[in-house]
Amino acid sequence: LAKTTQPISMDSYEGQEVNITCSHNNIATNDYITWYQQFPSQGPRFIIQGYKTKVTNEVASLFIPADRKSSTLSLPRVSLSDTAVYYCLVGDKSSAAAGNKLTFGGGTRVLVKP
Amino acid sequence: EPEVTQTPSHQVTQMGQEVILRCVPISNHLYFYWYRQILGQKVEFLVSFYNNEISEKSEIFDDQFSVERPDGSNFTLKIRSTKLEDSAMYFCASSLTLAGGQYEQYFGPGTRLTVT
Numbered sequence: 001l002a003k004t005t006q007p008i009s010m011d012s013y014e015g016q017e018v019n020i021t022c023s024h025n026n027i028a029t030n031d032y033i034t035w036y037q038q039f040p041s042q043g044p045r046f047i048i049q050g051y052k053t054k055v056t057n058e059v060a061s062l063f064i065p066a067d068r069k070s071s072t073l074s075l076p077r078v079s080l081s082d083t084a085v086y087y088c089l090v091g092d093k094s095s096a097a098a099g100n101k102l103t104f105g106g107g108t109r110v111l112v113k114p
Numbered sequence: 115e116p117e118v119t120q121t122p123s124h125q126v127t128q129m130g131q132e133v134i135l136r137c138v139p140i141s142n143h144l145y146f147y148w149y150r151q152i153l154g155q156k157v158e159f160l161v162s163f164y165n166n167e168i169s170e171k172s173e174i175f176d177d178q179f180s181v182e183r184p185d186g187s188n189f190t191l192k193i194r195s196t197k198l199e200d201s202a203m204y205f206c207a208s209s210l211t212l213a214g215g216q217y218e219q220y221f222g223p224g225t226r227l228t229v230t
Contacts, residue, residue, distance in 0.1 A: 043221025
């Protein structure tokens with residue numbers, strides 16, 4: 001599994017855009033990049049997944065440069081309720097041999113202030 | 115929107131006692147998982163389950179742990195003889211497919227297990 005590195009914490013204010021960058025220098029060709037969100041005392045929740053370039057959904061955007069050695073999760077116009085821990089995960093989406101477990105790192109604790 | 119449910123939300127037990135944590139995965143999902151999170155630490159994989167058998171387990175999932183799908187809806191985690199260090203939040207998750215949605219696992223709200 002590719003190792004990921006992301007900031008431990010970030011502070012932001014309501015209405016701002018939050019960008020969290022994750023480094024995954026040894027990402028493999030078959031690996032996808034996935035982000036999960038975890039609110040206090042709740043289970044992780046899938047946010048977005050991508051392989052290359054840009055993916056956007058109703059919650060976030062995911063930017064992946066051509067070399068795929070990093071990715072940036074972008075949360076537009078955050079509100080207080082976006083305060084959570086955000087996890088970057090990298091792994092093979094399709095290989096049964098790799099197992100289908102999720103391996104979480106420490107994540108980035110985002111605090112949105114009023 | 116369908117969701118994974120877990121009961122109880124909080125379980126207090128004495129060291130050495132057996133506990134069973136219950137989960138109802140999303141109804142058409144085929145893959146089931148247990149994770150745990152010790153307070154202030156990472157979410158850790160325990161076990162995955164497919165087609166009525168364990169697919170993969172971590173080193174945490176020793177002989178004290180077992181999983182079962184006793185009927186078509188429930189998925190349980192049993193800890194035979196709890197230890198203080200088993201105190202954690204236990205999350206159940208489920209997913210529909212492996213190849214098509216490996217990382218789209220849906221997590222339940224968790225059961226907080228406190229061993230005294």
